[in-house]
Amino acid sequence: MSNKFSLLMVSIAATVATLTGGTANATENCPIALTFDDGPGPYTNQVVDALAAHGARATFFMVGNRMQTYSGAAQHVVATGNQLGNHSWQHDQLTLKSAQAAADDINRTQASIAAVTGVTPLIMRPPYGETNNAIVAAVGMPEILWSIDTRDWATHNTQSTINSVISNAHCGAIVLMHDIHSSTAAAVWPILDNLQSRGFSMVTVQDLIGTPPTGRYYHQ
Numbered sequence: 001m002s003n004k005f006s007l008l009m010v011s012i013a014a015t016v017a018t019l020t021g022g023t024a025n026a027t028e029n030c031p032i033a034l035t036f037d038d039g040p041g042p043y044t045n046q047v048v049d050a051l052a053a054h055g056a057r058a059t060f061f062m063v064g065n066r067m068q069t070y071s072g073a074a075q076h077v078v079a080t081g082n083q084l085g086n087h088s089w090q091h092d093q094l095t096l097k098s099a100q101a102a103a104d105d106i107n108r109t110q111a112s113i114a115a116v117t118g119v120t121p122l123i124m125r126p127p128y129g130e131t132n133n134a135i136v137a138a139v140g141m142p143e144i145l146w147s148i149d150t151r152d153w154a155t156h157n158t159q160s161t162i163n164s165v166i167s168n169a170h171c172g173a174i175v176l177m178h179d180i181h182s183s184t185a186a187a188v189w190p191i192l193d194n195l196q197s198r199g200f201s202m203v204t205v206q207d208l209i210g211t212p213p214t215g216r217y218y219h220q
């Protein structure tokens with residue numbers, strides 16, 4: 001990860017650790033934000049139903065040109081209390097575009113998400129996590145990265161995805177997954193069972209850190 005620009009780390013995790021006794025496994029009232037990128041897609045409803053059955057919420061960073069095809073799934077995400085984020089129009093790497101083109105890309109996606117769901121996202125996640133100061137300034141939205149990368153897109157393995165989350169889970173974590181893979185959708189129910197049994201509460205990014213000012217953020 002580049003250090004050419006400032007990387008702001010929100011310190012809520014330390015606060016939560018203090019409130020919960022400060023030990024790694026003291027997970028009572030310990031919030032964690034599951035995030036799902038690259039949808040909506042054919043497995044999004046499976047993810048949403050698993051969340052709803054557990055009374056859990058998550059954040060979905062959606063791709064603009066998929067909204068019409070999977071409009072029902074996108075609406076289901078919203079109707080069940082989950083948060084939406086912007087993940088660009090067609091998953092282009094924004095740092096390969098001019099700042100103006102990147103801003104246009106994100107704005108077009110905002111309009112697409114709003115047209116289908118009625119919700120205009122307050123946060124975005126740059127594809128591949130690739131961003132820079134010019135993109136941040138041009139886009140003008142908080143850029144939400146992650147603290148646990150499951151690499152579900154590479155393994156396409158349900159058990160590997162489950163293990164990645166449950167072995168790395170910590171208070172205040174932001175977990176990166178992708179709801180366009182059936183292997184990930186199948187992992188969500190067992191992940192939720194495990195985390196809830198350990199006292200974690202699965203919340204949206206909004207509930208974890210609010211809407212931070214513009215800049216790059218991830219969460220420990």
Ligand SMILES: [Zn+2]
Binds near residue numbers: 087
């Ligand atoms: Zn992505």
